[in-house]
Amino acid sequence: MIQAKGYAAQNVHEELKLWKFERRDVDAHDVQIEILYCGVCHTDVAQINNEWFPGLFPMIPGHEIVGRVVKVGDHVQKFKVGDLAGVGTFINSCGICEHxxxxxxxxxxxxxxxxxxxxxxxxxxxxxxxxYSNTIVTKEPYALKIPAQLNLAATAPLLCAGITTYSPLKHWKVGKGHKLAVLGLGGLGHMAVKFAVALGAEVTILSTSPHKAADAKKLGAHHFVVASNPEEVEKVKNSFDFIVDTVSADHDFDFYLSFLKLDGIHICLGVPPKGLQIKNTLLTLQLGRKSIVGSAAGGIPETQEMLDFCAAHNITADIELIDIKDIHAAFDRMGKGDVKYRFVIDMATL
Known part of the structure; x- marks a missing residue:
């Protein structure tokens, strides 16, 4: 077994603290990665606090992982020692089903x-x-090649925030000629803007925070609408082909569906605590032939495609690099929306 260390919550709601543990040895098909940077996702807080389902403790969060390969198994072909590599939201699957x-x-x-x-x-x-640890071992097919020209720390959030927004845009073929609204300008939202603009869509930010207008412009958004301003809202009713909804707080789906045109699609990426709260939605969907859909992170081939797309278009996340000792302050600030737009842990501080 490989001796490892990380920041773990020993029980639900407990603070993360240094914990020594073991990773499995590298077998013939494995890649071992020295973790250099790890992004901080809202999912990390949700799972530590059992917001979605009972967790397994001790728990070491973190699924936006980038680093350097330090060991490979005898049958590994894609990686060699010294290569940059990443791990996203999953590290294995059955490998035999249709999906x-x-x-x-x-x-x-x-x-x-x-x-x-x-x-x-x-x-x-x-x-x-x-x-949130110093090393990880994964099977070769679940490790991703990181393009050398990308800033490594700013690449880490691409492994979750990036692919979670890129995948639905590609699946629903968003591009030139489409009007797309991004609901929520946070970790996911700012990546959705960058990708949608790069794909050629006309992008509008929907936000209840007027002060975010300047940031929206810097990110490349073409328009900004204050969702609490009736006059601004009226101008964009029934106008969007797509809404990318990144909000994890409870919000009024009926209200935002009114922004979609005929055949419009509301893509849910955030996970509000109360789920999909709807009142008059069925009639709205029927009369506008609209859809509410969901999407998870992409598969391995699409995630690699996304990383290569980012290299070609010089796209990375906007980040704030932190020491691991500051993780709980980061959690608190993230809960208040006080980050532009993703915290990333420098794992050299572990």
Missing amino acids: CHSGLEVYCENGVIPTYNGVDKYQDGLPTYGG
């Missing part, structure tokens, strides 16, 4: 294995521990 064969491992019919807060039933039956 896995289609490169959609995140939708594995037999259950995808999350990078943390899971048990790897396909490999060793051991709990999975995430990227």
